[in-house]
Amino acid sequence: MNYNKKTIYDVDVNGKKVLLRCDFNVPQDKETGAITSDKRIVAAIPTIKYLLEHGAAVIACSHLGKPKGEWKTKLTLAPVAKRLSELLGQNVIFAADIIGEDAQAKAAALQPGQILLLENLRFDIREEKNGADFAKALADMAEIFVSDAFGTVHRAHASTAGVAAYLPAYSGLLVDKELSIMGKALDDPKRPFVAVLGGAKVSDKINVINNLLEKADTIIIGGGMAYTFKKAQGYEIGTSLLEADRLDYAKDMIAKAEAKGVKFLLPVDNLCAAEFSADAEPVLVEGNIPENLMGMDIGPKTDELFADAVKGAGTIVWNGPMGVFEFDKFAGGTKAMAKALAESGAVTIVGGGDSASAVEKLGFADKITHISTGGGASLEFLEGKELPGVACLLDK
Ligand code: AMP
Numbered sequence: 001m002n003y004n005k006k007t008i009y010d011v012d013v014n015g016k017k018v019l020l021r022c023d024f025n026v027p028q029d030k031e032t033g034a035i036t037s038d039k040r041i042v043a044a045i046p047t048i049k050y051l052l053e054h055g056a057a058v059i060a061c062s063h064l065g066k067p068k069g070e071w072k073t074k075l076t077l078a079p080v081a082k083r084l085s086e087l088l089g090q091n092v093i094f095a096a097d098i099i100g101e102d103a104q105a106k107a108a109a110l111q112p113g114q115i116l117l118l119e120n121l122r123f124d125i126r127e128e129k130n131g132a133d134f135a136k137a138l139a140d141m142a143e144i145f146v147s148d149a150f151g152t153v154h155r156a157h158a159s160t161a162g163v164a165a166y167l168p169a170y171s172g173l174l175v176d177k178e179l180s181i182m183g184k185a186l187d188d189p190k191r192p193f194v195a196v197l198g199g200a201k202v203s204d205k206i207n208v209i210n211n212l213l214e215k216a217d218t219i220i221i222g223g224g225m226a227y228t229f230k231k232a233q234g235y236e237i238g239t240s241l242l243e244a245d246r247l248d249y250a251k252d253m254i255a256k257a258e259a260k261g262v263k264f265l266l267p268v269d270n271l272c273a274a275e276f277s278a279d280a281e282p283v284l285v286e287g288n289i290p291e292n293l294m295g296m297d298i299g300p301k302t303d304e305l306f307a308d309a310v311k312g313a314g315t316i317v318w319n320g321p322m323g324v325f326e327f328d329k330f331a332g333g334t335k336a337m338a339k340a341l342a343e344s345g346a347v348t349i350v351g352g353g354d355s356a357s358a359v360e361k362l363g364f365a366d367k368i369t370h371i372s373t374g375g376g377a378s379l380e381f382l383e384g385k386e387l388p389g390v391a392c393l394l395d396k
Contacts, residue, residue: 154388207384
């Protein structure tokens with residue numbers, strides 16, 4: 001897949017109406033609807049400012065939550081318009097509908113340097129179904145399409161891919177950053193290229209492992225998914241997470257890595273517990289895990305083994321925690337990995353929701369080259385899949 005896409009720097013936006021797909025899917029207080037983190041709105045500011053300062057009239061749009069085609073007052077983007085106004089220091093005109101009369105009239109009247117926000121795209125079922133008439137109506141309001149919502153580029157929705165059939169499509173600064181850093185890591189990584197995978201399930205990451213086996217020099221596996229691999233090697237794993245139907249796959253992957261000369265590292269010791277609980281007493285186990293215990297985190301020898309393996313790497317991609325990091329007693333392995341990445345001197349990329357929040361929670365975020373904003377999207381990126389919201393952008 002070609003990640004080398006035209007950006008807003010490659011087009012003259014002066015005097016043009018720009019349809020800008022943002023990710024304003026912000027977390028909200030269940031009771032009051034108040035925005036509990038405006039990080040995603042803040043992240044969109046550089047692209048919006050660039051467009052406005054270069055004479056564009058910006059028609060911003062986004063989804064919020066999962067209204068599934070129903071008009072749900074709780075999921076209105078009105079609070080986002082308000083916060084965006086505050087952050088930009090200028091009025092954000094808000095449309096009472098998406099492609100209806102109000103939106104059309106406000107879009108038609110929009111002047112260079114002004115910004116309009118449409119109502120929640122997913123209030124209309126045709127957004128997620130990529131309805132051609134809906135996409136065309138969105139596109140008809142503008143002359144240029146800019147995609148800056150990386151979290152949705154793996155979806156072929158009307159506002160993420162459909163509109164590109166009617167408008168020249170460019171990446172915004174957020175999407176461009178994701179493409180240039182992650183795309184380069186996958187296409188032409190600075191070597192050695194080390195992939196670190198964790199999290200709960202092997203089955204979620206099969207395509208990631210398949211793809212990375214073709215590209216990486218070292219694959220490190222931790223987290224719950226490691227135990228299926230340990231079992232496949234003949235170890236006892238007690239009551240640890242096991243996907244019995246993936247044992248043959250795990251064996252194949254270990255054999256394939258060996259045949260390809262890819263280093264494939266698994267935990268050599270584990271912090272175990274008798275029950276899945278934050279208060280459980282950690283028990284350090286090397287080798288076979290007794291039948292009453294489950295692996296909850298990697299142990300100190302593994303921390304060292306994995307840290308050594310990332311030392312001297314050129315590029316490191318990390319997706320998925322090394323243990324049940326939500327429980328303090330079992331967050332050590334994930335913390336050690338975050339520290340190892342931060343100190344590696346490599347190009348470091350953290351993808352996926354859980355590993356990203358772990359890095360942030362543990363205070364290493366500013367030492368990582370790039371933390372991807374899209375959980376599902378970055379996983380599909382690592383799978384080497386064609387992303388509809390990227391494929392539709394103009395090639396450089
Ligand atoms: P994922 O969404 O697949 O990246 O998985 C993230 C989840 O995996 C987190 O909620 C972790 O608590 C969980 N996890 C990591 N290691 C283990 C483990 N050893 N046993 C059970 N769950 C785990």
